[in-house]
Amino acid sequence: xxxxxxxxxxxxxxxxxxxxxxxxxxxxxxxxxxxxxxxxxxxxxxxxxxxxxxxxxxxxxxxxxxxxxxxxxxxxxxxxxxxxxxxxxxxxxxxxxxxxxxxxxxxxxxxxxxxxxxxxxxxxxxxxxxxxxxxxxxxxxxxxxxxxxxxxxxxxxxxxxxxx
Numbered sequence: 560x561x562x563x564x565x566x567x568x569x570x571x572x573x574x575x576x577x578x579x580x581x582x583x584x585x586x587x588x589x590x591x592x593x594x595x596x597x598x599x600x601x602x603x604x605x606x607x608x609x610x611x612x613x614x615x616x617x618x619x620x621x622x623x624x625x626x627x628x629x630x631x632x633x634x635x636x637x638x639x640x641x642x643x644x645x646x647x648x649x650x651x652x653x654x655x656x657x658x659x660x661x662x663x664x665x666x667x668x669x670x671x672x673x674x675x676x677x678x679x680x681x682x683x684x685x686x687x688x689x690x691x692x693x694x695x696x697x698x699x700x701x702x703x704x705x706x707x708x709x710x711x712x713x714x715x716x717x718x719x720x721x722x723x
Contacts, residue, residue: 566644568596569604570689573638576614577630577690578699584616584623604642611641630687636678638686646681648673 572590579585587605591598605624608614615627626633639646648670656662693699 562639562646563644565604565642566639566646568594568600569608569638569642569644570635572596572601572604573608573613573626573633573686574689574693576624577626577686578693580625583621584625586623589623607642608638611637613637613641626686630690631685633686634682635684635686635689636681639681646674646677648677 571594575590575594576585579589587601588598590596591601605614605616609616609624609627612627613633614624616622616624649667650664650670651667
């Protein structure tokens, strides 16, 4: 059992996005360059993240992605689930037909309980915590508390305000 690159890359990309979204929509090409993740792979991941309503996209010049929810409302488990990553320590993918006679193996319950513990833990870690740790580690100042995820409507209203 291990977390694949799909889950790791999705979490990494979401941290990168969260660290930079206060400047406006974040491009996948920027995330790709900074994190050394293939752009086409990020496009696939962000399509899934968008369908799960964890990110929103802004089209056109200056476009990119923004978080669709507050940092505190997004857990690592949400991100991993959004990209269809399975975290499963059982040999049978949780079906209980581990051995030839289609019964659970002797350690099935152990691995099932480990799955529950892992999901509980990943569900308890928010994107806000990961971003705060990254800022602390890199000496990056925290964003102001009134910053919210930027959405297309917010961006347009600020442009209208600037133009007025």
